[in-house]
Amino acid sequence: MTHWWKCHGGTTTTDDPDFNDSLAENLIGLWEFSSGASNEDTGLSDGIAQNGHFHGNAHVDDGALQLDGKGDYFDVSTNATTDAPFDLSEGTIQVQFTQDCHVGSSPDTIVNRGEYCDRNSEGYFNIEVTKDGSVVVNHISDSDSVQLSTDEDFFSEGDEVRVSYSWDEDGEGSFIVENLSTGDTFEETFDSAGLNMDIGDNDDESFTFGAREYNDGSYDRFFDGEIAYVAVFDDPELDASDGVVDGTDDGEDMMLGYTDADGDQITNGDDVIYGNDGDDTIDGAGGDDTIYGGAGDDTLQGSGGSNTLSGGEGDDTFIGGEGADTFEGGAGQDNIDYSASDAAVNVDLSISTLSGGDAENDTITGGIDGVIGSEYDDTLTGFDHEGTSASDTYTNEFFGMGGDDTISGAGGDDYLDGGDGNDTINGGDGDDVIIGGQTGLPDRGYGSTGVDSDPDNDKDTLYGGAGDDTIYGGDDNDYIDGGADDDYLDGGLDDDTILGGSGDDTIIGGEGSDTIEGGDGNDTIYGGLDPAYPDSLNIPDDEGDLEPENGKDVIYGGAGNDTIYGQDDDDIIYGGDGNDTIYGGIDDDTIYAGAGTDHVDGGEDDDIIYGGGDNDVLSGGDDQDTIYVTFTDVTSGIYNTTVNGGNGGVDWDTLDLSELLSDGWVITSHVQNPDGDTGAAAGYNGQIILENAADGTSANINYTNIEEIIPCFTPGTLIATPKGEVPVETLNVGDRVITRDNGIQEIRWIGKKTLSGADLAARRELMPVLIRQGALGAGLPERDMVVSPNHRMLVSNEKAALLFEEHEVLVAAKHLTRMDGVDVVEASDVTYIHVMFDRHEVVLSDGTWSESFQPGDYTLSGIGDEAREELFALFPELEEVSTRGRFSAARRVLRKHEAELLVS
Known part of the structure; x- marks a missing residue:
């Protein structure tokens, strides 16, 4: 004897099996507690919908009836007309449940029909579980009765259990219990002659789930846990060949012509296909197919026709082809793939109906977390409430592929990849990963590296929004705005514009002459390559840099205590407010320290450094540097600036006080001594004391390794x-x-x-x-x-x-x-x-x-x-x-x- 549930329930998940297939002719009652029809009877072979009611705290969540054992239950509506189909002389009742905790010492009830106190006069049926881990069936009809039980400790709290109880007029009854969590099965046949389900006399008694009806309207022995589904068939025996194509639990390729163990085959007609466990690849071929991936990371494709694809657990991929398809993702990171579409697609995960290209008239019923776009100009919009399962890595996951795409992640932690083309991507709230495009070639080339043949095909506009975002610009001239919070921004190749926004950002300009604004917060900014690259790639212009124009960055630190590295080529750096640390790197940099107590190191080559006020430490580094000292934001007190011209390379450093003294500062003392160098590099160490006559402020400049000093001129005398x-x-x-x-x-x-x-x-x-x-x-x-x-x-x-x-x-x-x-x-x-x-x-x-x-x-x-x-x-x-x-x-x-x- 082969029962339908054994053919379609071989997963170890709480997902309900689908009952909408060739066997529906025997299915007269089904409560599968799906979110869209939580209280409905969807087994309509009898033509009557016996819907139910929730009592107490009973409710549906995650595709199952949730019960807390504290007086809640679910009962099926009934009257003389609607209950008549359940007065069966033979049939099958199936149920799948998971117990969370046993209530009291008495058995807890899963399924009940009839009043226990009238059991001997009106009949009675129940499926219950005992404290010692047994599953028990009690069935009483007139003078006939049976009690069947598994062994003790057959299941434990938290195990997933399925039960099938069948009785027929010929006396061939069966009781099968399967512990899906352990793989154990209990099976017993019995004489069912004389048993029926015509219970309750004229009381119109129907089914109750999660409690025993002790007397009319009085309930006890409540169940604490979840019931995935309850199904009632009007036939105790079903054919082995059921018209449904079943995969194994090992994961496999199921294409046109695939034949399962019962002889069912994938055709170009309307197929029902179950992948079951494992990582399956399923193609329904022609026709309007219904495909269930089951557990595992599945790839599902309907091909021609209007198909219904359900992924189940795991990270599934749905291939959207022609026709009006329906997708249900289930748990896991599930994506729809429209990469083969011959036109742009428009997908908004917050609405159910999609449009454009292969997405035209497609429908999402839930659980879809991402989209793989086409090679055209797609519009992909996320949904805050997708990806709420713990198994989902990202709220929304979009791949724009080719074309000039518009992508919005909305709320949540999104993964957004624009692919090729001039994309516009907005991450919205959440900790997003945004990739503007692919790695290409630099517009200027570099040595033997070729020049980008199309420097305008990957110019992206990327907005991180709120949250700790990670953004990569990729090829060509990108615009990146990190928005609020602590972002990681990498411009990639070519001349990018990067705005850190508020928060403590890490910004990497990458190859190209970038414009970078750190914004508020304590930012770390690299004008050139990621520091993970070897420093040997940064070559001074006069020592053989193959491309001296591909790293001329303009960097604004903004407010906050920033750390800025100019790196290769001639950079212009503005520290802004805050106590900044600035390294010019190689080549001829111009550095404005700005307000705050700043530390500036010009690095190699001929730099120009402007101290911005407060107690700055200014170092020219190697070669011929010019250092200007100003106190633009000073209003009172004593301020000290330390200047070191450096003594490496071609050493001739100049300390220029012209701007300082023209602002009303006057030198009141100057002590100078030779710095110990000889020849052309001979310079001075010393101290200059100044006073501002306007407000009485005084300042000290302590300098070393300075070869030339330029004060202000006649103003100030x-x-x-x-x-x-x-x-x-x-x-x-x-x-x-x-x-x-x-x-x-x-x-x-x-x-x-x-x-x-x-x-x-x-x-x-x-x-x-x-x-x-x-x-x-x-x-x-x-x-x-x-x-x-x-x-x-x-x-x-x-x-x-x-x-x-x-x-x-x-x-x-x-x-x-x-x-x-x-x-x-x-x-x-x-x-x-x-x-x-x-x-x-x-x-x-x-x-x-x-x-x-x-x-x-x-x-x-x-x-x-x-x-x-x-x-x-x-x-x-x-x-x-x-x-x-x-x-x-x-x-x-x-x-x-x-x-x-x-x-x-």
């Missing part, structure tokens, strides 16, 4: 006035100044002349002269000062009187450079400020005496047309040489050779 010392750049016409010869005099004219770097390069004779503190003797000047090369300083000593019979003489600054502490200095630009009185005066600047502006042929030609015309309007006599007498020199002016005698 302090001029003595009756109100005290005043920065020259703040003086106005009409202000009064202390003069050496004529007391307090009003300023009649002020002029400014700014020379750019290009101007100074063209006329190097206009480079400024630095006179260090004390260089003129007697502690004068009182602080470092910078003047134009022709600005004349008052020298007053006995040597001047001996040589020139004048105790005080004026000497141009450029003629004092033989003195220690007086030097012509390099400048990127310079502003000279001219102050003029009614006559040539000697004024007190930075504590030492020097001249005011003296108009003459040379000086007038050097101040510019507009300033010269302004002077002529104030002093018409200056237009003629013969009338300039009152502007004669306040002291004897030494010529070059005379000055050399004085300072030798």
